[in-house]
Amino acid sequence: MVSTTSILRSTGDLRGGFEREALPHLDAVYSFALRLTRRREDAHDLTQETFLRAFERFRGFTPGTNCKAWLFTITYSIFVNQYHRDRREPVFVGVDDRERSVPVSAPRERLTPARAVAEADIEEALAQLPEDFRSTVMLVDAEGVSYEEAAHVLSCPVGTVRSRLFRARKMLAAHLRDYDAAERRDP
Amino acid sequence: MIDANHPELELQDLVEGLLGPAEHATIQAHVDGCVRCRAELDELRRGRELARLVPRLTAPGDVRRDVAVCLQRASDAEQQNGRGVPRRRILAYVLGAAAAVAIAAYVSRREDVPASAIRSYEASKAGERAFDIVTSDPAVLERFFSGRVSFNVRVFDLGMMGYRLVGGRVDQIFTHPIALYTYSGPDNRTLTCGMYRGDLSELPEPNERRDHNDITFLVYKRGAVTAVFWREGDVVCVAMSDMPTDEVVALAFAKSIRS
Numbered sequence: 001m002v003s004t005t006s007i008l009r010s011t012g013d014l015r016g017g018f019e020r021e022a023l024p025h026l027d028a029v030y031s032f033a034l035r036l037t038r039r040r041e042d043a044h045d046l047t048q049e050t051f052l053r054a055f056e057r058f059r060g061f062t063p064g065t066n067c068k069a070w071l072f073t074i075t076y077s078i079f080v081n082q083y084h085r086d087r088r089e090p091v092f093v094g095v096d097d098r099e100r101s102v103p104v105s106a107p108r109e110r111l112t113p114a115r116a117v118a119e120a121d122i123e124e125a126l127a128q129l130p131e132d133f134r135s136t137v138m139l140v141d142a143e144g145v146s147y148e149e150a151a152h153v154l155s156c157p158v159g160t161v162r163s164r165l166f167r168a169r170k171m172l173a174a175h176l177r178d179y180d181a182a183e184r185r186d187p
Numbered sequence: 188m189i190d191a192n193h194p195e196l197e198l199q200d201l202v203e204g205l206l207g208p209a210e211h212a213t214i215q216a217h218v219d220g221c222v223r224c225r226a227e228l229d230e231l232r233r234g235r236e237l238a239r240l241v242p243r244l245t246a247p248g249d250v251r252r253d254v255a256v257c258l259q260r261a262s263d264a265e266q267q268n269g270r271g272v273p274r275r276r277i278l279a280y281v282l283g284a285a286a287a288v289a290i291a292a293y294v295s296r297r298e299d300v301p302a303s304a305i306r307s308y309e310a311s312k313a314g315e316r317a318f319d320i321v322t323s324d325p326a327v328l329e330r331f332f333s334g335r336v337s338f339n340v341r342v343f344d345l346g347m348m349g350y351r352l353v354g355g356r357v358d359q360i361f362t363h364p365i366a367l368y369t370y371s372g373p374d375n376r377t378l379t380c381g382m383y384r385g386d387l388s389e390l391p392e393p394n395e396r397r398d399h400n401d402i403t404f405l406v407y408k409r410g411a412v413t414a415v416f417w418r419e420g421d422v423v424c425v426a427m428s429d430m431p432t433d434e435v436v437a438l439a440f441a442k443s444i445r446s
């Protein structure tokens with residue numbers, strides 16, 4: 001294992017450490033960024049800025065902790081500050097996550113035709129979730145981040161992660177049920 | 188309103204296995220006797236299954252390239268003045284003229300791969316980087332890699348040359364995951380071989396270019412270390428060692444397979 005001191009010794013070591021610890025999560029960060037922004041160009045910029053900021057802050061990263069969750073925290077913070085304002089979906093102004101509903105016509109990221117139908121359907125179901133539900137599902141279910149880590153990434157209490165996950169999973173199940181019903185009608 | 192008599196979030200905790208034994212028993216007993224909560228529990232399980240099927244996407248080539256360019260510039264700037272270049276300037280640079288970006292990306296990646304690979308070799312040799320698996324059996328290592336990288340890794344048996352396999356790991360040379368494995372040889376020499384998905388066009392001008400059996404080998408010498416790169420299909424192979432350059436090249440010739 002590389003120790004803290006050897007990572008921090010020089011710029012070369014810093015870069016080497018960053019390449020080993022952070023860069024393997026490039027696909028995860030891009031996936032998260034694309035699901036957040038739902039536009040390839042925005043996901044591209046968000047991914048790039050995440051890694052640049054992460055590199056600048058890498059001396060402050062504690063080796064042995066979850067580097068992927070650390071990167072997601074940076075991604076989400078940039079997203080909230082720079083992309084959130086002009087996101088193209090209805091803004092929900094409920095006081096309680098439980099009071100929210102699913103947007104009717106959320107724009108969707110187009111999938112390549114080669115993708116399986118089931119995968120496209122999951123993607124569509126995910127795209128229909130409100131943004132903070134979607135980000136919670138991405139972190140906990142898709143990326144295996146713990147409730148506590150997800151709460152840190154999203155700057156919210158653990159209880160909120162728990163309740164968002166509850167609502168989001170129910171919405172996804174409802175979508176799957178509709179899909180199954182549609183399949184039976186029109187196979 | 189939510190009926191206080193039916194558990195809600197506790198059902199999710201039940202699905203996740205987060206309940207203590209006493210609470211688990213209470214909730215389970217309720218579910219067993221409540222049609223509504225059983226349906227809810229099924230729904231939550233289905234939702235969780237669906238959520239876990241959300242696929243991990245692969246970052247496109249232009250994203251990888253631009254991230255690489257950003258890091259190269261940030262790292263260069265840091266090396267020169269000990270401080271970073273303002274992030275805005277780096278991003279503005281990368282987002283600038285497409286042609287300039289393409290050239291910069293090409294150059295930076297070309298410079299990066301052998302340097303990055305040799306750094307990894309030296310870390311192995313110095314014992315600074317642990318192996319993911321320690322084994323002297325090439326077959327064991329091939330099986331280990333098959334679950335961790337998306338291409339087939341051949342692990343050579345070099346016993347005839349007096350080189351004993353020590354272990355391997357999956358490392359990262361810039362934006363490429365690489366399967367690396369290391370041998371220990373006579374005179375305290377170390378040999379590390381690696382394979383990653385990529386192309387030789389990313390590499391800088393080599394010290395030497397050799398052709399053998401219709402395969403092109405790019406030879407880089409950095410101090411006492413020689414690195415030889417060649418391509419097999421969409422995989423790039425590399426052999427790195429502190430043994431004499433000709434021996435590393437001969438080994439690469441002997442172990443390469445024409446694609």
Ligand SMILES: [Zn+2]
Binds near residue numbers: 192217221223224
């Ligand atoms: Zn009930």
